[in-house]
Structures are given as C-alpha cells and as structure tokens.
Amino acid sequence: MTIASMYAEFGIREARGISPTYERLSLAVSGDEEILALLDTVPAAKRQPNLLLGVVRFLGGPVDDPAAFHDFTVANWPAIEAGLRTRITQTNEAGRCALLLPVLASLPQPLALLEVGTAAGLGLHPDRYCYRYGGHLLGSSGPVLDCALTGAAPPTRLPEVAWRAGLDLNPLDITNPADLAWLEALIWPEHSYRRDRLRAAAVIAAAHPPMLIRGDLTEELLPLAAQAPAGATLVVFHSSVLYQVPEAHRAAFVDLVRELPGHWIAVEAPDVLTYEGLPPPPDQALHNVLALDGTPLAWTRAHGQAMAWFA
Numbered sequence: 001m002t003i004a005s006m007y008a009e010f011g012i013r014e015a016r017g018i019s020p021t022y023e024r025l026s027l028a029v030s031g032d033e034e035i036l037a038l039l040d041t042v043p044a045a046k047r048q049p050n051l052l053l054g055v056v057r058f059l060g061g062p063v064d065d066p067a068a069f070h071d072f073t074v075a076n077w078p079a080i081e082a083g084l085r086t087r088i089t090q091t092n093e094a095g096r097c098a099l100l101l102p103v104l105a106s107l108p109q110p111l112a113l114l115e116v117g118t119a120a121g122l123g124l125h126p127d128r129y130c131y132r133y134g135g136h137l138l139g140s141s142g143p144v145l146d147c148a149l150t151g152a153a154p155p156t157r158l159p160e161v162a163w164r165a166g167l168d169l170n171p172l173d174i175t176n177p178a179d180l181a182w183l184e185a186l187i188w189p190e191h192s193y194r195r196d197r198l199r200a201a202a203v204i205a206a207a208h209p210p211m212l213i214r215g216d217l218t219e220e221l222l223p224l225a226a227q228a229p230a231g232a233t234l235v236v237f238h239s240s241v242l243y244q245v246p247e248a249h250r251a252a253f254v255d256l257v258r259e260l261p262g263h264w265i266a267v268e269a270p271d272v273l274t275y276e277g278l279p280p281p282p283d284q285a286l287h288n289v290l291a292l293d294g295t296p297l298a299w300t301r302a303h304g305q306a307m308a309w310f311a
Contacts, residue, residue: 131154
C-alpha cells in the first residue's frame, strides 16, 4: 500500500461518518505531494495517519483546514519528524472495555488481567466503569461506555478483578501532564465525549494505579504472567496493538500466549490476526475482530462504539 492510499483508506474507511475533520484532512494529505514526500523519509511504521495527526495536534498545529495543516507541517517538519520517530499511537480508549466485558463477565471469576500494549493502563479497569448497551445500563460509577451491541444479549455483571498489570514498550504515567496531553492529542477533534471519558478514566487510574511494566511483549510476557495470583483466571488481552508489531514478532507472541494458562482476548484487524470463515463485516467501515483463545466472536468498531456478535 502506498502512503497516499493509506491516507485515502483512513479517510474513507475509518474517519468517514465519525470525524469529518479527519476525513477531509486525510484525503487532502493523500493528494499532497509535498507532505507525502516528507512522510517517505521516516520508517514505514511511522507514516500512519493517526500518528501524524496526533503529533501535529500535540504540537499545537491546526487540523480544521487542510491548507493550514499543510503549511504548519512543512514549516515544522523537524519537530514533527522527531515526534513521529519517538512516539507511537497509544490510543488508550477506555471505551474498548465495552467490547471486552461480554467475554470477561463469562469467565471464571476472579480475574487476573494482563494487558499487552497497555499505554497508561486505562483498559485495566473494566470493573470500575459503567456500560450502556442500548437500553441496558450496567455499573454505578465511573464514565459510561456506550456500545451498540447486536447479535447477543448484553452482559449482566461486572467482572471481579483480583490482579491487574500492563505491559508496554513505553508505558505512560496518567498523572504526568505531558503523557495525558499526548493521549488527548490522539482523540479525534470532534470527539469531546471521548476526551471527557479519558479524563474520567484517568482519575480512576490515578486513584488505583495498576502495575505497568516497560518491556517487549515476547520477552516480558511470561515473567509478568507468572506474577498473577493463584486462584484467579489469567486473562491476557490486547486491542488494536499488534498492527504495530512486525509479523514475525507477532507470530512469536501468539505462540507464547497460547502456552499460558487461562485465556487470551484479542481485538485486532482481520489482516493482523487472521481467521478462517469470518462472515462479512456489517458494512464497509473498518472493523476489528473480537476473539477468545483464537476463536472469532464479533466484529467491533475501533473505539468500542459498536459490536456485532456472530459466534
């Protein structure tokens, strides 16, 4: 895939109907030869739209007008390039817990949660959020996570969590203003509800800080999993993480996680973790696949806003 087609696909399949600002901007970048040439100077993994747009916003650049975005990006390319090379997309979206909850609630309790690609650990608190699946509300405190669920009944209980830990190459400190600002820069411009949700989840994570370990997902997975308490069901999970991992390294991780006791929940794009016999997705938008122990269960949207169960 060319850089231009990557930005065009992002605009059409990911941003359309969700962020008019990012749809307009990514389509403009797909035809902007000067910005495309600049992006061609950084490693392929650092060219992705969410990363570029997040870095520009983090630096205070404009995203409402493609011409102003072009001028800012060209004029400030050294700082933007440095941000691209040193940062990764760490969209720590608490809303994705709404995708995990139906599976988490079905497993033997209590749970020992281990999140791979945890960022600031906001995904490690599924028991401390509220959930709304249509007219069904679950929970009594924390931000409300809305998810349009089809094909299955909504869960009826919150999980009981006995232990929680996260693994990341660059774990973030939710109490650090710069780290919080980076997470906010990754939220799409129109999504004020997601910014509010991030701040509410940040308060919870700051009050109940989980154990966050800096390390590689293959080197540190087994030692960290070994710390889970006896008597708790180990659940290793990740969401929109493995696309940033080289294919061979990704395969090594999958081999490792399959060897662990307990369960493995993955929410990844179907070209990142492949499954045979997937039904067609609900529409042409980009969907991830929710899977338990390698068995696909549902199509999901990127920020946890919808889930179509097919298992």
